[in-house]
Amino acid sequence: MRALSNQKLRKSLYAYAIVIIGYAVIQVLANGGGLSSAFEGQLVPICAYVVMALSLNLTVGVMGDLSLGHAGFMSVGAFSGAVACIALENMIPVPALRLTASIAVGAVCAGCAGVIIGIPVLRLKGDYLAIVTLAFGEIIKNIITCFYVGQDNRGLRFGFLTSINDLNLGDGARTIIDGPMGLRSVPKLSSFTAGFILILVTLAIILNLVNSRSGRAIMALRDNRIAAESVGIPAAKYKLMAFVTSAALAGAAGTLYVLNFSTTVASKFNFNTSILILLFVVLGGLGNMWGSIVAAALLTVLPEMLRQFNNYRMLVYAIVLILVMLATNNSSVRTLVGKMKEAAALVFKKRGTGR
Amino acid sequence: MKKSLLTMVAVVLCLCMFAGCSTDAPSGGGTQTDAETASNEVFKIGATGPLTGGAAIYGIAAKQGAELAAAEINALGGLQFEINYQDDEHDAEKAVNAYNALQDWGMQIFLSSVTSTPAVATAVEAFEDRVFGLTPSASSTAVLEGNDNIYQMCFADPNQGSATAQYVADNYPEAVVAVIYKNDDVYSKGVYDTFAAAAKELELNIVSETTFTEDSQQDFSVQIADAQNAGADFVFLPMYYQPASLIFAQANAVGYNPTYFGIDGMDGILTLEGFDTSLAEGVMLLTPFSADAQDDKTVNFVTKYQEQYGETPNQFAADGYDCVYAIYEAIQSSDGAITVDMEAPAICEELIAIFNGGFSFDGVTGAGMTWNENGEVSKSPTAVVIQDGVYVGVK
Structure with missing residues (x-):
C-alpha cells in the first residue's frame, strides 16, 4: 500500500516537475533571445491544449468514459470568457485581474454546460455517452454560429438567429460575437505565464481529486461499476463530479486560448479539435497526467516543425503518429525503456536518500 | 506495463522533437546566413x-x-x-x-x-x-x-453584395429572386447581409432566403425546392464554388433552371475536377477579372x-x-x-x-x-x- 502511494506521489511529482522545468527553460531561452517567434507564438496555445488534454484525461482516463465533445466545452468557455473580458473592460482595468476573472467566467459557464449535459448523459454507458457528447459538441458549434452579442453604452445585448444590425446597438457600439464571423477584436490578454499558472492549478485540482476519497470512488466505478455500486458508491454523483470538473477546466482552457487571438470562429471548436485532444490523451496514456502534458505540447509543436516539408507536412505528421504507435507496442523497445527506467529509478532513490 | 508504454511514447516523441530540432537547426541557421547575404x-x-x-x-x-x-x-x-x-x-x-x-x-x-x-x-x-x-x-x-x-x-464583401443588388436592379428589375447562403461562413454571410440590405432599398423582390452550413452542404433539395416553389427565376449564390456546383447539379436534376448569379468565390468552378461545366452554362458572376479580356x-x-x-x-x-x-x-x-x-x-x-x-x-x-x-x-x-x-x- 505504501509502495503504491509512493508511486502515485512520484507520478504527481513528475507532472509538476515537467511543467515547472519546461516553464523555467522556456523563460530562460526567451530572455536570452534563443526562441524563434514561431515557437514563441505557440506557447499560449500549447498551454491551452495541455489543460484541455489534462481535463479530458480526467473524463477518459480516470472516469473511464469516452467523451467526443470536449471541444464543445472549450468553445463555451472561449466565447463566454471573451464576452466577459470585453464587458469587464471598464470595471477591471488591470489586465491580469481581468484575465483571471474571464477565465473564472469561462470555467463557470462551461461547468454549467457540463452539469446540463452530465445529468442525463452520465446515466448512459459506453458508446452511448460518446455519441451524446459528440452531438453536444456539434450543437454548441451550431448554436454559437447563430449567436450575436454586441455592447453599447447601455450594456450587453444578445441576439439569436438575426444579424448584428438587428441588435439595434446605440452609442459606443461594439460587436463582440458576430455569428458565423465569430469573435471580433478580442483583447490579447493571455500570456505564457498565465498559461503556466493555469496548468499548475489544473494539475493541482485533478491530482488532488484523483488522490482523494472521491477520486478512488470514481476509479472504482470505472473498474467495476456493479461492484462499486454494491458497496454504496453513488455512481451518478461521482461521475458528475468528475465530468463537471473536466468541463470547467476545459472552459478555462478555452478562455486562455481565445484571449490569445484577436479573432476566433465557432467552427474552430469542431469534431476534429475534440479528436485532436483525445489523441493527446491516448498518446500520453489514459490516466497518466504527465504523459498528457508531454503529448499535448509535442503534438502541438510538431506540425509547425514540419513546415519545411511544405505540402508533405500532413503526411509526415501522420507517419510520425503511426511510428510512435508502432514503437510503443514493440517489445524490444519496451525492454530497453524498462532498463532505462530502472536505472533512472536508482538515481531517483539515491537522490531521495541523499537529501 | 502501462507505464513503460507511456514512457516509450514520451521518449519517442522527445526523439522526434530532437530530430526536428537537429534538422531544423542547420537549415534555420542556413536561412539566416542566407538572409544576411541576400x-x-x-x-x-x-x-x-x-x-x-x-x-x-x-x-x-x-x-x-x-x-x-x-x-x-x-x-x-x-x-x-x-x-x-x-x-x-x-x-x-x-x-x-x-x-x-x-x-x-x-x-x-x-x-x-x-x-x-x-x-x-x-x-x-x-x-x-x-x-x-x-x-x-x-x-x-x-x-x-x-x-x-x-x-x-x-472588393470588400459589402461592395460585392451591394454591387450585385445594384446590378440586378439595373438589369433585371422584374426578377423574382431567391438567395441561398452559408450562414456559418464569414464570406457568404457577409455578402448576404449587405445584399439583403441593398435589396431592401432597391425594392428587389426576394421570395426565398434559405441557408446551409459546413455540415449540411451536401444536400440542397430543401433550399432548391423552396426557391422553385416560390417561383424564383433568379437565384443568388453568395458562396464558394464547391457547394454551388452541387446546387447546379441538384437543381438540374429536378428540372429547375433559373438564372444563377454568383460572386468572386464562384470563380474556379470551371476548373473543378469532375464537374460537368455544361451545368454552369449561363451562370453570371461579378468579378474584377476575366481571363478572356483582350488587353495586353x-x-x-x-x-x-x-x-x-x-x-x-x-x-x-x-x-x-x-x-x-x-x-x-x-x-x-x-x-x-x-x-x-x-x-x-x-x-x-x-x-x-x-x-x-x-x-x-x-x-x-x-x-x-x-x-x-x-x-x-x-x-x-x-x-x-x-x-x-x-x-x-x-x-
Missing part, C-alpha cells in the same frame, strides 16, 4: 494562404499568381523579390503560426492572408509588428478595421500562367499577381526611399504614405485602382457569364 539583394515578401484543405484552390492560385509576378519582375533585372507562401489551412491559429514563421524568415512586406478568417488574425499581428500588408483576396471588412497598414486588392496585360498574364501551370488563371491568381506588381510599382514610385536593406516597419510607413498619397495602379484586375485610408480598393467590377465553358464579359 537581404542586400531581394525584398522578402511573405504570405499565408490555404495550400492544403478545402480552400486550397484559392491559396494555391494566389501563390502561383504572386510567384509568376515575382519571376517576371526579377527577370527585368531591377528590384528583386522573393516570395514565401506558408500554409495556414484556412485557420486563424495556424495562420498566426505561419505569420510567426515568416517573421523568423525575415519578412519585409506581407501579402497578408488569402482567406478572411486567417487574414483577420494575421492583420492584428502585422499591425502590432508594423509590417505592411496587402491582401489579395481576404474580402471581409474586419480585416481592415482598426489596422492602418493593411490594404485589400479585392491580361493576355500576357493568362498566356504565361497557362504555360507555367497548365490552367486558366482565376481571379485569385490575378489578385496575387496584381498584389506583387502593386508593391513593385509602389516601391518604384518611392524614388529610392524604399531600399532592400530597410526593416519592415520603415518600409511599412513609406508604403502607407504611398498608398494613401494618390497612388494609382493598373493591373489585370482593373485599371486606375486607388486605395482610401481604410485600405479599401476602388475599382469597378464587371459581370461575366459562362458560355461554352469559358467566361465571357457581359455586354
Whole structure:
C-alpha cells in the first residue's frame, strides 16, 4: 500500500516537475533571445491544449468514459470568457485581474454546460455517452454560429438567429460575437505565464481529486461499476463530479486560448479539435497526467516543425503518429525503456536518500 | 506495463522533437546566413494562404499568381523579390503560426492572408509588428478595421453584395429572386447581409432566403425546392464554388433552371475536377477579372500562367499577381526611399504614405485602382457569364 502511494506521489511529482522545468527553460531561452517567434507564438496555445488534454484525461482516463465533445466545452468557455473580458473592460482595468476573472467566467459557464449535459448523459454507458457528447459538441458549434452579442453604452445585448444590425446597438457600439464571423477584436490578454499558472492549478485540482476519497470512488466505478455500486458508491454523483470538473477546466482552457487571438470562429471548436485532444490523451496514456502534458505540447509543436516539408507536412505528421504507435507496442523497445527506467529509478532513490 | 508504454511514447516523441530540432537547426541557421547575404539583394515578401484543405484552390492560385509576378519582375533585372507562401489551412491559429514563421524568415512586406478568417488574425499581428500588408483576396471588412497598414486588392464583401443588388436592379428589375447562403461562413454571410440590405432599398423582390452550413452542404433539395416553389427565376449564390456546383447539379436534376448569379468565390468552378461545366452554362458572376479580356496585360498574364501551370488563371491568381506588381510599382514610385536593406516597419510607413498619397495602379484586375485610408480598393467590377465553358464579359 505504501509502495503504491509512493508511486502515485512520484507520478504527481513528475507532472509538476515537467511543467515547472519546461516553464523555467522556456523563460530562460526567451530572455536570452534563443526562441524563434514561431515557437514563441505557440506557447499560449500549447498551454491551452495541455489543460484541455489534462481535463479530458480526467473524463477518459480516470472516469473511464469516452467523451467526443470536449471541444464543445472549450468553445463555451472561449466565447463566454471573451464576452466577459470585453464587458469587464471598464470595471477591471488591470489586465491580469481581468484575465483571471474571464477565465473564472469561462470555467463557470462551461461547468454549467457540463452539469446540463452530465445529468442525463452520465446515466448512459459506453458508446452511448460518446455519441451524446459528440452531438453536444456539434450543437454548441451550431448554436454559437447563430449567436450575436454586441455592447453599447447601455450594456450587453444578445441576439439569436438575426444579424448584428438587428441588435439595434446605440452609442459606443461594439460587436463582440458576430455569428458565423465569430469573435471580433478580442483583447490579447493571455500570456505564457498565465498559461503556466493555469496548468499548475489544473494539475493541482485533478491530482488532488484523483488522490482523494472521491477520486478512488470514481476509479472504482470505472473498474467495476456493479461492484462499486454494491458497496454504496453513488455512481451518478461521482461521475458528475468528475465530468463537471473536466468541463470547467476545459472552459478555462478555452478562455486562455481565445484571449490569445484577436479573432476566433465557432467552427474552430469542431469534431476534429475534440479528436485532436483525445489523441493527446491516448498518446500520453489514459490516466497518466504527465504523459498528457508531454503529448499535448509535442503534438502541438510538431506540425509547425514540419513546415519545411511544405505540402508533405500532413503526411509526415501522420507517419510520425503511426511510428510512435508502432514503437510503443514493440517489445524490444519496451525492454530497453524498462532498463532505462530502472536505472533512472536508482538515481531517483539515491537522490531521495541523499537529501 | 502501462507505464513503460507511456514512457516509450514520451521518449519517442522527445526523439522526434530532437530530430526536428537537429534538422531544423542547420537549415534555420542556413536561412539566416542566407538572409544576411541576400537581404542586400531581394525584398522578402511573405504570405499565408490555404495550400492544403478545402480552400486550397484559392491559396494555391494566389501563390502561383504572386510567384509568376515575382519571376517576371526579377527577370527585368531591377528590384528583386522573393516570395514565401506558408500554409495556414484556412485557420486563424495556424495562420498566426505561419505569420510567426515568416517573421523568423525575415519578412519585409506581407501579402497578408488569402482567406478572411486567417487574414483577420494575421492583420492584428502585422499591425502590432508594423509590417505592411496587402491582401489579395481576404474580402471581409474586419480585416481592415482598426489596422492602418493593411490594404485589400479585392472588393470588400459589402461592395460585392451591394454591387450585385445594384446590378440586378439595373438589369433585371422584374426578377423574382431567391438567395441561398452559408450562414456559418464569414464570406457568404457577409455578402448576404449587405445584399439583403441593398435589396431592401432597391425594392428587389426576394421570395426565398434559405441557408446551409459546413455540415449540411451536401444536400440542397430543401433550399432548391423552396426557391422553385416560390417561383424564383433568379437565384443568388453568395458562396464558394464547391457547394454551388452541387446546387447546379441538384437543381438540374429536378428540372429547375433559373438564372444563377454568383460572386468572386464562384470563380474556379470551371476548373473543378469532375464537374460537368455544361451545368454552369449561363451562370453570371461579378468579378474584377476575366481571363478572356483582350488587353495586353491580361493576355500576357493568362498566356504565361497557362504555360507555367497548365490552367486558366482565376481571379485569385490575378489578385496575387496584381498584389506583387502593386508593391513593385509602389516601391518604384518611392524614388529610392524604399531600399532592400530597410526593416519592415520603415518600409511599412513609406508604403502607407504611398498608398494613401494618390497612388494609382493598373493591373489585370482593373485599371486606375486607388486605395482610401481604410485600405479599401476602388475599382469597378464587371459581370461575366459562362458560355461554352469559358467566361465571357457581359455586354
